[in-house]
Every structure is written in structure tokens, then in C-alpha cells.
Amino acid sequence: MRLKRLTISGFKSFPKRTSITFSHGVSAIVGPNGSGKSNIVDAIRWVLGEQNPRLLRARSMDDLIYHGHNGKAPGSAWVRLVLDNHEGMAPPELASIPEIEVERILFRNGDAKFRINRKNCRLKAIRYLFLDTGAGARAYSIIDQGQVGHFVGMLPRERREIVEEAA
Amino acid sequence: MRLKRLTISGFKSFPKRTSITFSHGVSAIVGPNGSGKSNIVDAIRWVLGEQNPRLLRARSMDDLIYHGHNGKAPGSAWVRLVLDNHEGMAPPELASIPEIEVERILFRNGDAKFRINRKNCRLKAIRYLFLDTGAGARAYSIIDQGQVGHFVGMLPRERREIVEEAA
Amino acid sequence: CRDRFKNTIEQINSSLGKVFPLLFEGGSARLGLDNPSEILESGVEFFVELPGKRIRTLNLLSGGEKALSALALIFAIFLIKPSPFCLLDEVDASLDDANIGRFSQLIRQIARKSQVILVTHNQNIMATADTLYGVTMEEKGISKLISVSLVQA
Amino acid sequence: CRDRFKNTIEQINSSLGKVFPLLFEGGSARLGLDNPSEILESGVEFFVELPGKRIRTLNLLSGGEKALSALALIFAIFLIKPSPFCLLDEVDASLDDANIGRFSQLIRQIARKSQVILVTHNQNIMATADTLYGVTMEEKGISKLISVSLVQA
Numbered sequence: 001m002r003l004k005r006l007t008i009s010g011f012k013s014f015p016k017r018t019s020i021t022f023s024h025g026v027s028a029i030v031g032p033n034g035s036g037k038s039n040i041v042d043a044i045r046w047v048l049g050e051q052n053p054r055l056l057r058a059r060s061m062d063d064l065i066y067h068g069h070n071g072k073a074p075g076s077a078w079v080r081l082v083l084d085n086h087e088g089m090a091p092p093e094l095a096s097i098p099e100i101e102v103e104r105i106l107f108r109n110g111d112a113k114f115r116i117n118r119k120n121c122r123l124k125a126i127r128y129l130f131l132d133t134g135a136g137a138r139a140y141s142i143i144d145q146g147q148v149g150h151f152v153g154m155l156p157r158e159r160r161e162i163v164e165e166a167a
Numbered sequence: 168m169r170l171k172r173l174t175i176s177g178f179k180s181f182p183k184r185t186s187i188t189f190s191h192g193v194s195a196i197v198g199p200n201g202s203g204k205s206n207i208v209d210a211i212r213w214v215l216g217e218q219n220p221r222l223l224r225a226r227s228m229d230d231l232i233y234h235g236h237n238g239k240a241p242g243s244a245w246v247r248l249v250l251d252n253h254e255g256m257a258p259p260e261l262a263s264i265p266e267i268e269v270e271r272i273l274f275r276n277g278d279a280k281f282r283i284n285r286k287n288c289r290l291k292a293i294r295y296l297f298l299d300t301g302a303g304a305r306a307y308s309i310i311d312q313g314q315v316g317h318f319v320g321m322l323p324r325e326r327r328e329i330v331e332e333a334a
Numbered sequence: 335c336r337d338r339f340k341n342t343i344e345q346i347n348s349s350l351g352k353v354f355p356l357l358f359e360g361g362s363a364r365l366g367l368d369n370p371s372e373i374l375e376s377g378v379e380f381f382v383e384l385p386g387k388r389i390r391t392l393n394l395l396s397g398g399e400k401a402l403s404a405l406a407l408i409f410a411i412f413l414i415k416p417s418p419f420c421l422l423d424e425v426d427a428s429l430d431d432a433n434i435g436r437f438s439q440l441i442r443q444i445a446r447k448s449q450v451i452l453v454t455h456n457q458n459i460m461a462t463a464d465t466l467y468g469v470t471m472e473e474k475g476i477s478k479l480i481s482v483s484l485v486q487a
Numbered sequence: 488c489r490d491r492f493k494n495t496i497e498q499i500n501s502s503l504g505k506v507f508p509l510l511f512e513g514g515s516a517r518l519g520l521d522n523p524s525e526i527l528e529s530g531v532e533f534f535v536e537l538p539g540k541r542i543r544t545l546n547l548l549s550g551g552e553k554a555l556s557a558l559a560l561i562f563a564i565f566l567i568k569p570s571p572f573c574l575l576d577e578v579d580a581s582l583d584d585a586n587i588g589r590f591s592q593l594i595r596q597i598a599r600k601s602q603v604i605l606v607t608h609n610q611n612i613m614a615t616a617d618t619l620y621g622v623t624m625e626e627k628g629i630s631k632l633i634s635v636s637l638v639q640a
């Protein structure tokens with residue numbers, strides 16, 4: 001379930017449709033302070049099903065929709081993530097499809113939409129997709145800025161959850 | 168009240184008596200990870216009267232005394248700080264002395280000693296010394312590693328305390 | 335007491351007016367009371383404006399922007415009440431090269447009135463210091479001070 | 488279930504045995520149960536030993552040592568259960584040059600089994616990446632992706 005392509009539009013500091021195609025090996029995202037690098041990490045956590053705005057540095061989900069200096073704001077924020085599934089890590093009903101596309105949309109009026117391979121679904125279905133792969137929204141495979149030391153300071157109970165995810 | 172000289176012995180990773188003489192202008196403390204740079208900052212906070220071991224990254228004051236890999240441990244941890252007072256910033260009874268020396272000793276049995284200019288005193292006297300100068304143990308003039316962002320995230324009540332210290 | 339508190343806020347805000355544009359190219363920051371009718375009880379808010387951005391909550395700021403805003407506030411206070419010394423432990427860790435440059439320039443300015451002591455791993459900041467103090471562990475687990483000079487790369 | 492949990496801890500510990508010495512020159516780390524008689528309830532502790540030091544509590548570790556120990560644990564888990572991707576946002580901010588080098592080497596090893604995506608300001612780490620993605624704000628407040636290539640200094 002390697003990340004192949006991420007498309008962001010109307011999410012945080014990305015008002016215009018922006019797309020990144022990820023390659024194999026090691027990719028580095030670089031740029032000045034405040035340019036939008038960590039917003040890309042937030043977009044990935046969000047499309048993988050993160051429901052707590054605080055873990056996306058926001059007070060409420062509304063903060064995720066682009067709001068410009070001049071008050072301009074798009075009608076919605078949407079993120080689409082295409083994952084490579086040729087190793088068949090996805091659950092059985094999707095195992096044979098080579099690519100999986102996950103999409104999340106948030107409208108200004110608060111309505112939300114989730115899709116897998118262009119078919120509407122519930123948030124649960126997205127979470128189920130990543131169960132047991134170690135790649136879900138809260139998994140140990142995403143380390144937020146400033147949080148790396150947290151792994152050492154966490155409570156024994158929290159550390160147990162990490163081990164259970166790996167089991 | 169510029170810092171002139173700091174002497175550490177038996178405190179954290181400094182078992183042997185070590186002295187730094189600070190110059191005017193900008194001084195930079197450099198060295199590999201884990202070599203003892205932040206321990207120097209802790210030594211300064213401690214001699215200025217810090218009483219909460221958590222703010223010194225310790226569970227209890229006992230953690231401050233050097234304990235070696237082989238179980239070797241000195242009888243005490245002591246830190247001495249010489250401050251330049253030619254501008255007379257110290258309280259009236261000390262205003263005319265050009266240099267002020269503050270000392271703190273912690274013995275393995277838990278006894279503690281404080282001194283100003285080699286005369287025993289109570290902790291309160293050290294705290295009184297730095298009152299209103301902005302340079303006490305908890306003042307805004309010492310920023311711990313990893314804490315700079317905290318200034319932005321602090322509660323309005325906490326920020327009030329900083330302004331009151333500057334008033 | 336009330337007047338002194340209000341007066342200090344105004345002084346810090348005028349000082350922020352000088353310091354903030356030095357760290358950010360443009361923009362502004364100020365302190366405000368969250369309950370202006372009760373000056374003696376009120377907490378203090380911190381507002382930041384960045385060119386071309388609408389900052390609805392300080393939490394939306396990036397790691398580097400948060401560090402830089404905090405440093406602007408600390409130095410603004412320093413300029414009105416110069417504390418005898420200032421001790422900063424790796425406050426530059428999240429800054430990009432351009433902001434490291436601006437931060438170094440501001441440090442030089444502050445050092446005219448106060449003694450500045452920095453812990454850093456950044457070569458550019460080391461280069462602007464007047465004196466370097468090296469800490470090492472030649473013997474494992476035991477810190478030792480050594481004299482250090484910057485080798486011209 | 489009990490056996491699976493115990494088994495996973497043992498696997499992580501053997502993997503830590505491989506990863507930890509790559510990040511620290513010597514030393515070791517392991518996971519342990521804080522209540523071994525109640526495997527299904529017990530929390531998990533993390534123990535770190537560094538050459539020449541006695542670590543009584545993880546809090547006494549330095550900023551860089553904490554980051555490096557955490558990375559050792561994360562990568563040790565990766566090696567036994569390779570997650571499809573790994574996303575690290577400026578985890579190198581507190582590391583000195585020597586540890587940056589060791590971290591880069593380990594990243595290369597992990598990247599054989601998993602996709603690694605890093606956000607960083609560090610030139611040395613950029614140099615070891617296969618692909619660079621630039622993010623900038625040509626128009627204030629609006630992020631844009633640009634292609635970046637490392638200029639040989």
C-alpha cells in the first residue's frame with residue numbers, strides 16, 4: 001500500500017488543486033517555514049480517517065478548509081490519495097485491485113463525504129481498509145513535527161497500543 | 168547582573184569540578200548530542216533557586232547528583248555562579264558590591280545549603296536577589312530546549328504573569 | 335498597579351512593532367487583554383498577522399512560524415526591560431536558513447544591551463557568536479569543557 | 488492472543504538489537520512488561536542503556552538522545568512489520584551532524600522494504616533522498632509545489 005499520488009484542493013493552504021506523485025525509495029519534502037509542508041502531512045492523516053481536529057492542529061474541522069487573506073473561501077476541502085495495492089495488502093474484497101483510491105470531502109456547511117474507488121462509503125470503511133497494516137491515521141508510521149520525543153515519554157499503556165498494532 | 172563565571176561539581180554529568188568564564192556579547196555552547204549542554208542550563212536554573220525537579224528534567228532532586236555507570240557517586244552536587252553587579256541591579260543591601268556569588272549545594276542525604284557571597288542564607292534570599300530583574304529561575308530570560316513554541320501556546324493567564332514580571 | 339500593567343502592555347506592543355518586522359518580512363503582532371473591563375483579572379492574548387495569511391488561531395502557524403513569533407515576543411520584552419542575561423537552548427532547531435539569518439541579526443542587536451548565551455548545532459549561528467564553548471564526553475558519561483574555534487570550511 | 492503479544496515484544500526486542508547499535512555507537516534498548524503476571528493488562532516499558540551512562544529515567548536523556556531512541560524503536564517495529572509507508576516530519580531537528588549521518592544510513596536501509604517520506608530542512612538528508620519535492624508560497628498564503636534539484640554547493 002505504497003502512496004502513489006496525493007491530490008489536495010481547498011485544504012489548508014492549498015486553495016488550488018495540487019498533485020504530488022510519490023516515487024519509490026526516499027522522498028524529501030522541502031521548503032521555507034510556513035510554506036505548507038506539514039499541511040501535506042495533515043492532508044494524508046485526514047484522508048486516512050483522522051477525526052480529531054486537534055491532531056490536525058485545528059480547533060474544528062472548519063479550520064481545514066482554505067480561508068484566504070481576503071476572506072475568499074472555496075466551497076469545500078477535498079483530498080484524494082491513490083495507493084498501490086499490487087501486493088494485495090488490502091482486505092479480501094479489494095485484494096485483487098492494483099490501485100486503491102481513497103477520497104475525503106468536507107463542505108463549508110459541515111457535510112462530509114468519503115469514497116473508495118469513486119464509490120461513496122462510510123468513514124468506517126476507510127478505517128477498515130488500513131486495519132492491521134500499520135498505516136492508518138493514528139499508526140506508528142506517521143510522526144508529526146515536534147512529536148518524535150513523545151515516543152520515549154509516552155505512558156506504558158500507550159506504548160502497549162503501539163505493540164498491539166504491530167502484533 | 169551579567170553572568171561572569173559558573174562552576175559545577177557533582178551536578179548531573181559533571182562529576183569533576185568544571186568552570187566556564189562567560190564573556191560579553193554572544194556566547195555559543197556547542198557539542199555532540201548528550202554531551203552536557205542542557206545540563207549547564209539546568210545548573211544555572213538550579214542555582215538561581217528552581218525548586219521543581221520536573222523543570223530540571225529530573226524525578227527528584229536526587230537525580231541531580233552525578234551517578235556514574237559504575238555506581239560511583241560524589242557526596243554532593245554543588246554549583247556556584249558569579250554575577251557582575253557593577254550596575255547595582257541587586258537589592259539595596261548588596262548594591263555596592265561589584266560581584267555577587269550565589270552557591271547551592273545538595274548532599275546525598277538530602278540536606279541542602281544556599282550561600283550568597285560565601286555566607287549561608289535561605290533559598291528566599293536568593294529568590295529575593297533576582298526579584299524584578301527578569302533573571303530569576305522561572306523568568307522569561309531562560310528558554311529550555313524544545314520549549315520555544317510554548318510561548319505561543321501558553322494560556323492567557325500564564326502570559327499575564329510574563330507581562331507582570333516585565334512591569 | 336492597573337496603570338502600570340496597561341502601560342507595560344503598550345510598551346511591549348510598540349517594541350513588537352520594531353522587532354516583529356525584523357524577523358518576518360512584514361506582518362505584525364500585538365498583545366491584548368481578553369477581558370479589558372477587568373484589567374487586574376484579565377488574561378493576555380497574543381495576536382499575530384502574517385502577510386497574505388489569515389491566522390484564525392495560533393495553532394495553525396507552522397513550527398518555524400511559532401518559534402519565530404515566540405522569539406519576537408521574548409525580544410520585544412527584552413528591549414523594554416533588558417534582563418541582565420538571556421539563555422536560549424536550541425531555539426533555532428525548527429528555523430529554515432533565511433530565518434536563521436534574521437534571527438542571528440536580531441541576536442547581535444539584543445547583545446548590545448544584554449548578555450546572550452545560546453546552545454546550538456547550527457554552523458551559521460556559531461559563526462556569529464563572539465565566543466564558543468565546547469562540551470564533550472571524552473570519557474563516556476563525563477562532560478568536559480574544551481575550547482573550540484570555528485574551522486573555516 | 489497472549490502469546491501473540493509476548494511474541495511481538497520478543498520480535499521487537501531482537502530487532503532493536505540490530506537497529507539500536509546502528510544509531511548509537513554501542514548501548515542497547517528493549518521493551519519490557521511493567522506487570523509481567525498480567526500480560527493482557529500490562530503496560531509496556533522502554534529501557535535504554537548508553538555506553539558509560541546510567542539512565543535512571545528516560546527523562547534524563549538529552550533532546551537528541553530522546554529523538555534517536557524513539558527512532559530506533561519506530562524502525563525496529565518497521566523491520567518486523569514493514570508498514571507500507573513511513574512519514575516523518577522534521578524528526579532530525581535536534582540531531583547533531585554525526586547522528587544525522589547515522590540516521591540517513593538507517594533510512595536508506597528501511598527504504599528497501601518501505602516507502603519513506605521525510606520533511607526536512609537539513610541539506611545532508613536532502614542529499615540522500617531519491618526525489619525532492621519543493622513547497623513554496625510564490626503568492627502569499629498559497630502553497631504551490633515546485634520541482635527542486637540539489638545545487639552542488
Ligand SMILES: Nc1ncnc2c1ncn2[C@@H]1O[C@H](COP(=O)(O)OP(=O)(O)OP(=O)(O)O)[C@@H](O)[C@H]1O
Pocket residue numbers: 011012013014031032033034035036037038039040063064065066067068145387388389394395396397398399428628
Ligand atoms: N485553512 C487554512 N487556510 C489557509 N491557510 C492555512 C490554513 N490552515 C493553515 N494555514 C497556513 O498554513 C501555514 C502553515 O503551514 P505548515 O505548517 O504546513 O508549514 P511548514 O511548511 O510545515 O513550515 P515549518 O518548516 O515552519 O514547519 C500557516 O502559515 C497557516 O496560516
Ligand SMILES: Nc1ncnc2c1ncn2[C@@H]1O[C@H](COP(=O)(O)OP(=O)(O)OP(=O)(O)O)[C@@H](O)[C@H]1O
Pocket residue numbers: 178179180181198199200201202203204205206207230231232233234235312475540541542547548549550551552581
Ligand atoms: N545525575 C546524572 N548523572 C550522570 N549523568 C547524568 C545525570 N543527569 C543527566 N545525565 C546525563 O546527561 C546527558 C544529557 O545531557 P544534556 O541533556 O545536557 O545533553 P545535550 O548536550 O543538551 O544534548 P542535545 O544536543 O541532544 O540536546 C544524558 O545522557 C544523561 O544520561
Ligand SMILES: [Mg+2]
Pocket residue numbers: 037038039145396397398
Ligand atoms: Mg512543519
Ligand SMILES: [Mg+2]
Pocket residue numbers: 204205206312549550551
Ligand atoms: Mg540539549
